[in-house]
Each structure stands twice: as C-alpha cells, then as structure tokens.
Amino acid sequence: MTRGLLISVKMDITQRLMEQKYDLQEESIDDYGSSYDSSTSKDGESGNGGERRCFNLTDQHKILFRALTGELVGVCFYVFIGCMATPHSEGVDPGTKLPEVGAIPVALAHGLGLAFLSAALLKISGAHLNPAVTLGVVLCGEIGLGAGLAYVATQTVAGVIGASLCRAILPENVYIGINGGAHVLHVGPGQGVLCETLLTSAVVLTYILAVIDPNTKSDRGPIAIGFSVVVCTLAGVATTGGSMNPARSFGSAVAVSAYNVDIWKFHYIYWAGPVFGAAMAVFLYRFVFASPEKRLVLCGSKGYQFKTTKLSQITSFRQSGQLN
Template sequence: MSENEPLLTNNPYHGPGEIKELSIELGSFFERTIRPCMGELCGVTLFVFVGTMSVSGASSLLGVALAHGLMIALLVAALGNVSGGHLNPAVTLGIFLTGGIGPLNAILYIISQLIGSLTGAALTRGVLSKGAFENIAGGASSVGTDSTVREALLAEVILTSILILTVLLTAVDISTKTSLAPIAIGFAVIVDILAGASISGASLNPARSLGPAVAMSTYSSSVWDNHWLYWVGPGLGSLLAVVLHR
C-alpha cells in the first residue's frame, strides 16, 4: 500500500469509508515507540548475556574487552535503523540532551534497557552453574581491589564521556556522522574496558551493571555496596560529553 493511500473502514466510530486515522496513529506509535523499545530490550538482553558470559569464558582482560566491544558493534549495526542502537541509559541521556530523542521515548528506552539488563543476567544465571556464577560474581561491576570509590567514580565519568562523545560524533551529529559508527563505538568500548577494568570494572552503562547485581544479590548483598557509582558515573560522563560536544 502506498504511503498516501487512505485506509478505508466501516468502523462505527468513523463512519463508512472514512480514513482510519486511529489505525494510522497506532501504526505510527508502533514504529516510533514500541518497535524501538523492543529493539532496545532485546539488544541489551543479548549484550548483558554475552558480556557476563565473557567474564566466565575469557582467559584474559583482552578477551572480555573484545566480547563487549564486538557485541556492541554488532548490535549498533543491527539495531541502528530500528532504535538507534542506544543499548545504554547513558547514551540515551546524551542523545536526549542533544535533542535526538523526545522525553517520553527516552524514558521508555531506559525502562526497556533495564528490563533487558535483568533478562540478560537471568539468562546467564540459567546457563552457568551456581558455582561458576558465584565465581564471577554474576559478572557484576565492582571497584578494583587497589582502587578507592573516588577513583572508580572518576574513571567511570571519564571513560563514559569517551564513549558518549564517540556516539555523538559518529552516529548523531549530522556534520560528522559516519557509516563506520558501529566500529568506532565498539572500539571505544574495547579501549575503555582495557583502560579502566582494574579500577572500576569499566561498566560505562547502568544497564550493564543492574541486571548482574540483581542476579548476584541472591547470593551476596555486598554487590550493592558501591552500585550507585555505576549510575552516577555514567550519568555525569554523559553530561560531560554533551558539554564537550557543544
């Protein structure tokens, strides 16, 4: 059916032969909101699952970094035309502050991302044995043994700002965006993890931290001790990136 072709109906609310404005509005709402939110939910589910599983399966930090970065690159490429491939509340915040998404969709995106986080962590718990799951603390983010909370918070702010700046410059800003955005964003994640994993765990993403923390909390409540910094750090990092971008 062509874009300009009217939809006709015998709907009692519209009368015979009138344009189905309600159906058009519902269709637009599905395309603008429901479909993108489902994309974000599914994307974060896969990202958290692969990310947490890599902590169990990879033999080195490089392996963990590659698993996260390559998965993000894959998902951004796959979901770019569906939802924009945010996959991160900090990314959604940055894009909202630069006018790339409306407030309602931003809220719904973040809710979808957090649900995906819980789902991905649940899948990891279902795949791993109890011992293996506890051995990696569910893949939850944690402050490095030789680092302070202040240092970890600062690391999250700086590393997240690098990621968000990469997103804004390669995928959002019309004057600088490029088809190589998924690769650039994936590399930003890899570099950030290699640089900051020993300090803060290099979460960069509240959705990457929430689900694993919830899943692990059934075995140890200490996973919540510094959990707040994986919200505050990426949030401040996103704000910093927006300021630098402008």
C-alpha cells in the same frame, strides 16, 4: 440535442470521478508513513475500497514499540554476552583478586558484541543499548524526554533478563566464581566515579559524533562505537571493571545479589559516573564539536550566537519517524 448534451455531461462527470479516485489511490501510504489524509474515516478505513490509512499517533506508537523491542533484545543479548564472557580461572575470581586476568576477552566480547548489535538495530531504535547514551541523546534534543524514560526503563529490565539467563545457564560454582559477571570496585569511591565519568564520556561522545551529528556521522558508526567500548573496558577493568553502562551493572548485580549481598555497597558509582559522563559528552558536543546548526555557541560564520533547544524537542516524541 438535449440528450447528447446530457450524455456529454455524464461522461465528463464520470471522467472527473475516475481521476479523483486515481489521485486518492496515489496518496495512500505505507504502514510507517507519517502523513494524514483528510479523506480517511474515523476507524482508519478509507471510503474507496477499504484501504488502510495511518494516523500520526498510531505511527508514533508503532515506531516507539519497535524501538523499545529493539532495545530490549539488544541489551538482553549484550548483558548476557558480557556476563558469559567473564573468565573463571580455577576458583580465582578475576572480579575481585586479579582484575587483569581475562581483560582482553572481556573487552572484545563487550566491544564486538556492541558493534554487531548496533549495526543490526541502528535504524530500528538508534541502538542506544545504554541508559547513559540515551541520556546523551535526550540532552542533544534528538528524542523526547518521555521516549528517553521509556528507553531507560526497557534497558534496565533487559539487563536483568540478560544476567538472569547467564545465571540459569552456568553451573553454580562457576557462576559464583565469576561473581555473576558483575562489576567490582577496586579503588576508592571518588576514584571510581571519576573513572566511570571519563570512560563513559568517551563512549557517549563517540556515539553522538558517529551516529547523530549530520556532519560527522558515518555508516561505520557501529564499528567506532564497538572500538570505543573495547578500549575503555581495557582502561577501566582494573579500577571499576569498565562498565560505562548502568543497565549492564544493574542487571548483573541483581542476578548475583543472592550470593553476594555486598554487591550493592558501591553500586551507585555505576549510575553516577555514567550520568556525569553523558552530561560531559553533551557539553563538549553542544559547545564545541557540534555542526553549526546544532552548536549552542560559535555558530559558524554568524559569530557568537546563543541558541536554546526547543522545549518541544525534549518533551515530546519526534513525529518524523526518525529516532536519531
């Protein structure tokens, strides 16, 4: 009888261990999961078969690395396409003498290029592809300040790489003839800043409403963003060249500066205008167009309410695995 009891207890313990092992296997997560299992050992290996477990910090680094790589590749292609699409007409420089020459192909190249790159990279990096857009996203509290700075640095470097590839491919006379695809100011500095501010605000607001806001975002967001760039480029080509993207302007300016040192004279306009434009777009969004849960005032049926963005949302990278 005692022996039978021992056998019964042993079988019960074995069954419980098997159930526990099954539960542990069910709790295993993929490489991009964000949950943490307390049974995971310090070296990231579980004790029941060596299956890899993921830590929050590791997941953050994976997501951020993929996002920055996406921005690097995306901006590099965008700037390269934009510079290569600048027309050259028998020695006539459309960037300084006839800005309206070739405006349509330039606008289409930038807008359609941004559309397909946004569609490809939207779920990897959010497809900002523009420091002004990144600033807007940070001010909306969608990514942290640290991640935002990493985005801007990556986009700036990618702009230089893309413009340098254009310089490496085109013959020297053609490259000089199109001024390296760099933007040139055709109006006064004040007018230039105002133009870039208004055009950039339209592009950034389109991105926020088409990609970020839960009530207005759409799967057709990349198309809307591309169209906004086409239209705004056509509107600004005769004044500032229609940049709306500091990385695009900076990269082409660096590449062509060996042939045109005056390119830096009014370059600040292509940073100041987009920064003001992004701030303007965020103001309109957060105070007027945002969904009730994101709006700072007029929060739906609860009447006039004031809300403040949590400090953690703008000072740390989000851990949910979502950049936008």
